[in-house]
Amino acid sequence: MVPVDLNCVLVRAHCAAAWVTEFLHRAVAALAEDSTASGLHAAAAAPAAHAAAEAVADWLRFDERGLLLPAAGKAAGEAAGKAVGGQVEAEAEVEVRLGSGLAEGFAVAARARRDAVMGLMWLPVEGRWADLLLSSSSSSSSAAACEVVGKGHPADVTSLAGWAAPLWAGLGRGLPLPDQALAVASLLSSGLLQPGGAFATVNGLDPGGSGQQWDAPNAWAPLQAMLVHGLADLVDTAVGPGTPATPKEVAGAAAVSGPALAAELAARWLEANRVGFATTGVMFEKYDGRVPGQYGGGGEYEPQAGFGWTNSVALELIAALHARNDGSSGGGSASAERGDVREVRRALARGALLPH
Numbered sequence: 096m097v098p099v100d101l102n103c104v105l106v107r108a109h110c111a112a113a114w115v116t117e118f119l120h121r122a123v124a125a126l127a128e129d130s131t132a133s134g135l136h137a138a139a140a141a142p143a144a145h146a147a148a149e150a151v152a153d154w155l156r157f158d159e160r161g162l163l164l165p166a167a168g169k170a171a172g173e174a175a176g177k178a179v180g181g182q183v184e185a186e187a188e189v190e191v192r193l194g195s196g197l198a199e200g201f202a203v204a205a206r207a208r209r210d211a212v213m214g215l216m217w218l219p220v221e222g223r224w225a226d227l228l229l230s231s232s233s234s235s236s237s238a239a240a241c242e243v244v245g246k247g248h249p250a251d252v253t254s255l256a257g258w259a260a261p262l263w264a265g266l267g268r269g270l271p272l273p274d275q276a277l278a279v280a281s282l283l284s285s286g287l288l289q290p291g292g293a294f295a296t297v298n299g300l301d302p303g304g305s306g307q308q309w310d311a312p313n314a315w316a317p318l319q320a321m322l323v324h325g326l327a328d329l330v331d332t333a334v335g336p337g338t339p340a341t342p343k344e345v346a347g348a349a350a351v352s353g354p355a356l357a358a359e360l361a362a363r364w365l366e367a368n369r370v371g372f373a374t375t376g377v378m379f380e381k382y383d384g385r386v387p388g389q390y391g392g393g394g395e396y397e398p399q400a401g402f403g404w405t406n407s408v409a410l411e412l413i414a415a416l417h418a419r420n421d422g423s424s425g426g427g428s429a430s431a432e433r434g435d436v437r438e439v440r441r442a443l444a445r446g447a448l449l450p451h
Contacts, residue, residue: 096226096227096228096229096244097226097227097228097229097241098226098256099212099216099224099225099226099227099256099257099260099261100256100259100260102208102211102212102216103212103224103260103261103263103264103266104260104264105208106163106205106208106209106212106264106265106266107159107160107205107263107264107265109201109202109204109205109208110159110160110162110163110201110202110205110264110265111159112198112201113159113162113193113198113199113200113201113202113205114154114157114159114162114198116195116197116198116201117154117193117194117195117198118151118154118155119195120194120195120198121147121150121151121154121194122151124147124150124194125144125147125148125150125151127147128143128144128146128147128148157191158265160264160265160268160328161191161265162191162202162205162206163205163206163209163265163266163268163269164268164269209264209265209266209269212224212261212266213266213269215227215241215243216243216261217261217266218243218245218246219274219277221245221246221281222274222277222278222279222280222281222282223257223258223278223281223282223285224256224257224258224260224261224266225243225244225245225251225257226243226244227241227242227243227244228241228242228243228244228248229241252296252297252298253285253286253287253296253297254295254296254297255287255293255294255295255296255318255322256318258278258281258282258285258287258322258325259293259318259321259322259325260321260325261325262278262321262322262324262325262326262328262329262353263320263321263322263324263325263328264325265328267325267326267328267329267353268328268329272330275329275330275353278329278353279326279329279351279352279353279356282356283351283356285297288360289312289314289384289385290363290367290384290385290386290387291314291363291364291367291382291383291384291385291386291387291388291389292314292315292319292363292364292367292382292384293314293318293319293322293360293384294310294311294312294313294314294384295309295310295311295313295314295315295318296309296310296311297311298310298311299311299312299313299393300312305393306393306394307393307394308381308391308392308393308394308395310393311384312383312384312385312391313381313382313383313384313391313392313393314364314367314381314382314383314384314391315380315381316364316381316402316404316405316407316408316409317404317408319360319361319364319408319412320408320411320412322357322360323357323360323361323364323412323415324357324415325357326353326354326356326357326360327353327354327357327358327415328353329352329353329354330352330353331352331353331354331355358416358419361412361415361416362416363387364408364409364412365409365412365413365416366387367382367387367388368382368388368405368409369388370387370388371387371388371389371390372388373388374388375390375400377400377401378400378401378402378405378406378409379391379398379399379400379401379402379405380398380399380400380401380402380404380405381398
C-alpha cells in the first residue's frame, strides 16, 4: 500500500524545508547588510539594509505551500497565519524568488511529489484522493504496477485522510474551481462529518464496532486541524449550480464553500472540547464524533486525558477564528516603515533572529 496521507505530509515537509532554508538565507543576508549599515558608510548602506530586512519580513508572512503553485517565481504568497475562512492579508500576490539553491531543490522535490500524488491518487470523478495498492505479482515500482483504491475497490475505506492530508499539504489550491467544489461536496456526503468532530474513517459504525481507535466513532484533534486548515486554503466559492456532473452521492450536497465549512468545523470541534471539559474537567486524546464532548474509545489502552495535541489544536483554532472575525489589516502612512520590518531590524540588532 502507498498511503496518500504519508505522501502528502512529505510534500508539506519539502515545502517547509524550502521555507526554512530560504529564511536562513535571507536572514544571513539581512544580518550582513545591517552590520554594514552600522559602519562607516551607514547612510549609504541604509537602503540596502532596509530592503534586506523587508525581504525577511515578507518571507515570514509567506505560506510555504505557495511554492507548489505552477509558476516558480510567480506563486501567490499568502500569509503564514492565514485565518480560517480564507481571509488573507492585503498582499494577495508576492513574487517568489528563491535566493538559496538548496531551498529551490526542496521546492522542486515538493512539486515533483505533488505531481505524482495528483497524477496517481486524485480521483476526479469522486472528488477525493486515495491510496495506491501495489501489485503483489509485480516487482516493478512503475505506475502500471499500481491500482488506485477508489470506490468499489475491495480495499477502499472512506477515510478522512482522503481529504484532510492533501488539502492541508496545499494540493487543493492547484485544483480547478469545479474540482475544489467537488472535493467539498464529496466530503459533505462522506458520512465523516459529525456533530462532535470528523471521524477518522467510517469503519466501526456497525453494531459492536471495529474496536480500533483510528476508526469511527473516534475523532482526533490533529486530523481536525489538518482538515480545517486545508479547507480554509480553498477558494471561497460555494458549491452550487454550474458544478460539473458529480457522483450520485454528492448530488444533494448543501451549497457551502471550503472556507465556510472550515469555520463551521472549527467551531464544532471547539464546542465539543468545551462541553467535554465542562463535564469532566479534562481534555481528551480523542473524542466520540457522534456526541459532542464524549471521549473516544477503542485501541489497546484506556482513553488518555491531558492531552498535548488536543490542547494545541484548540488554541490554534481559537486564534484562527479570532483572526477571521477581526478581519482587519493595519493602515498607516505609506511613507512609514512597516512594523514587521522594524521588528526584523530590532531582532537583528539584538542578535535574536538567528540561532547562536
